[in-house]
Amino acid sequence: MSLYRLTGKPELVAPVLIGAFDGWIDAAGAATAAAGHIAGHGEAVVTFDGDLLFDYRSRRPVLDVIDGTLHELTWYELAIRRVRVDGRDILVLRGPEPDFRWRELAGDVLELALRFGVVEWVSLGAIPAAVPHTRPVPVLATSSKPGLLREDEQQGPAGLLRVPAAALSVVEMEVAGSGIPTVGFYAQVPPYVGGPNAAATIALLEHLGRHLGVAFPVGSLPDEAMAQRGRLDAAVAQDDETREYVERLEAMAGEERIPSGDELASEIERFLRGEAGGEPNPFGGR
Secondary structure, eight states: OOOOEOOOOOSSSSSSSEEEEEETTTGGGHHHHHHHHTTTOOEEEEEEEEEHHOOOSSSEEEEEEETEEEEEOOOOEEEEEEEETTTEEEEEEOOOOOOSSSHHHHHHHHHHHHTTTOEEEEEEEEEEOOOOOOOOOOOOESSSSSSSSSSSSOOBBBOOOOOOHHHHHHHHHHHHHHHOOOOEEEEEEEOOSOOOHHHHHHHHHHHHHHHTTTOOOOTHHHHHHHHHHHHHHHHTOHHHHHHHHHHHHHHHTTOOOOOBBHHHHHHHHHHHHOGGSSSTTSSSSS
């Protein structure tokens, strides 16, 4: 029994399949925001069965109650949408990270990739890292084999990175095992930023666009990034301890090196423990 239902029969030419799930590998929601920006109102060609994938006690549907009457339930959606950008067929798998049946999901996504003639898989993610909000957003890249990435992409991290797995990685490895080329782009997000991070979303769209040879419109994202930068600057200026921390991160960023696996793992572990890198958070969240 498959976890999905086909809702359309698109005619596709050499499509690329982009995946982004929320969860720990989506710091500040930057990756799912980028995937949502690409998918827009594209046609849903595949929907997945949320009853089989989600624990509704931890990820509850939203209930609207109007004048004392239960009015509407909004369920979380995991789906593949189809869009065309600059003449390129793009499929976008986006939604909440499933709680259950990761290996079955990976097998189903591979089955769909082969059915649709997918020529490449791209993972989008965002990870907490020791970077300041005052510098351009660094993006780390991964690939299933040499030669898939542009020469100017930073492939890494250096050394071994051992962290809790994400469902997205399980899917990517299943797809890669079939011989379909896979790459990933992961924006590095300051550990003290608790809200959305438009700058990281823009960075992912830019790196993905260069990789695919298309231009993704960014809409109002630059204005949002500027407003968020202003709020962060103001918050940092009001707290000496936070300002000193950001200054240390700026000094580290000046070294212009790829972080090691141990360094990233340390930040990620603190993020998952809810400690925000052990440093003050001007917004009081992760």
